Amino acid sequence: MLKEAELILIRRKLHQIPELALAEYQTQKLLLAEISKLPQDYLEVRTVQELPTAIFVRVRGSNPEKTIGYRADMDALPVDEQLRSSFISQIDGQMHACGHDFHMTVALGVLSHLSEHQPRNNFVFFFQPGEESQNGGKLAYDAGLFSGDFRPDEFFALHVNPALPAGTIGCNAGTLFAGTTEVNVDFHGTSGHAAFPHQANDMIVAASQFITQAQTIVSRNVNPTEGGVLSFGKMTAGTIRNVIAGEVRLEGTIRGFTQPMIELIGHRLKEVAAGIAVSFNAEVNVTLNQGGYLPVVNDPHTTAAFISFMQNNSTIQFTQTKAAMTGEDFGYLLAQIPGTMFWLGVGPTSSLHSATFNPNEAALQKGVTAFTKFIENYEEINQ
Numbered sequence: 001m002l003k004e005a006e007l008i009l010i011r012r013k014l015h016q017i018p019e020l021a022l023a024e025y026q027t028q029k030l031l032l033a034e035i036s037k038l039p040q041d042y043l044e045v046r047t048v049q050e051l052p053t054a055i056f057v058r059v060r061g062s063n064p065e066k067t068i069g070y071r072a073d074m075d076a077l078p079v080d081e082q083l084r085s086s087f088i089s090q091i092d093g094q095m096h097a098c099g100h101d102f103h104m105t106v107a108l109g110v111l112s113h114l115s116e117h118q119p120r121n122n123f124v125f126f127f128q129p130g131e132e133s134q135n136g137g138k139l140a141y142d143a144g145l146f147s148g149d150f151r152p153d154e155f156f157a158l159h160v161n162p163a164l165p166a167g168t169i170g171c172n173a174g175t176l177f178a179g180t181t182e183v184n185v186d187f188h189g190t191s192g193h194a195a196f197p198h199q200a201n202d203m204i205v206a207a208s209q210f211i212t213q214a215q216t217i218v219s220r221n222v223n224p225t226e227g228g229v230l231s232f233g234k235m236t237a238g239t240i241r242n243v244i245a246g247e248v249r250l251e252g253t254i255r256g257f258t259q260p261m262i263e264l265i266g267h268r269l270k271e272v273a274a275g276i277a278v279s280f281n282a283e284v285n286v287t288l289n290q291g292g293y294l295p296v297v298n299d300p301h302t303t304a305a306f307i308s309f310m311q312n313n314s315t316i317q318f319t320q321t322k323a324a325m326t327g328e329d330f331g332y333l334l335a336q337i338p339g340t341m342f343w344l345g346v347g348p349t350s351s352l353h354s355a356t357f358n359p360n361e362a363a364l365q366k367g368v369t370a371f372t373k374f375i376e377n378y379e380e381i382n383q
């Protein structure tokens with residue numbers, strides 16, 4: 001079984017090679033190398049053409065009644081790391097700022113335990129490309145990659161949480177994460193000389209009005225007791241200070257805890273865009289893409305068992321959480337296969353997706369131990 005120092009080393013190696021969605025080639029190579037070092041007696045490792053950077057590992061149970069799935073996402077973000085360490089990202093402008101290096105390492109730790117202690121049930125580990133975008137979980141499911149021996153009856157996954165102390169497990173029944181929809185808004189007007197605005201159609205002004213009006217959707221259209229989010233994280237416009245920009249693109253995300261809420265925000269966004277198009281005599285196109293980012297809804301049965309175990313184990317710090325506006329394409333998998341997503345505390349550190357996100361490595365071993373203990377107990381109570 002991987003020791004704590006080995007887990008930390010693997011995490012640091014992964015941290016140095018953060019790759020974007022569906023391009024996790026070095027990451028896959030490193031994981032395959034680590035998996036090949038484990039006892040192979042009960043393992044079957046699979047890579048597939050349909051999702052080339054994914055890895056599936058099946059652990060054959062001794063007396064199986066079901067197959068338990070465990071998913072760890074692999075991709076990183078286009079964030080320029082601002083930390084100083086001996087294991088800083090070696091890929092310019094890319095960083096594991098969402099903790100997926102932790103997710104993969106904990107999965108390897110659990111897998112290494114099971115490779116030495118054959119479980120009663122079968123397990124399928126899914127190292128998943130493309131969580132931050134491209135919905136790799138949905139791609140895998142829709143391509144039929146969870147079929148036959150590789151079909152889990154239940155699915156588990158974790159996400160690191162900088163607001164919880166390192167090693168603390170957090171979870172709640174029902175909705176854990178919001179559903180999200182990626183939104184692009186393209187403005188088409190007419191460029192021109194900065195000195196002759198009356199001869200151009202300035203899309204920076206139109207987009208600015210649009211953003212301001214769009215902010216009233218959450219404050220005026222969303223029921224405050226239900227909540228919703230509309231954030232634009234990227235705006236692309238212009239080339240130089242003295243040329244009026246005729247084209248602008250906004251890229252953002254819509255979040256809500258229910259599908260109707262996500263649809264309401266998307267619908268109002270289109271109405272605001274139509275109004276801006278009329279008032280600026282411009283073309284404004286809104287594109288929405290939800291993909292697999294459905295709300296993450298924890299199954300009552302698996303989640304009750306998970307919470308009960310974590311709450312009643314004196315060696316584990318557990319906290320009940322509330323639904324968060326983070327998104328996850330694990331929501332798509334949980335809509336097909338019942339299961340539980342939970343938080344692993346890695347704090348204190350700065351927020352997920354920040355360039356100074358520096359999760360506490362003490363959480364690695366604690367995460368592995370908590371989940372392996374849960375599995376042992378889960379197999380006993382389900383005999």
Ligand SMILES: CC(=O)N[C@@H](CCC[C@H](N)C(=O)O)C(=O)O
Pocket residue numbers: 098131132133134159180181182252253254293325326327328329352
């Ligand atoms: C845990 C986490 O941070 N997940 C991402 C998921 C991205 C969803 C999608 N690409 C979108 O932006 O809508 C998140 O940003 O919450």
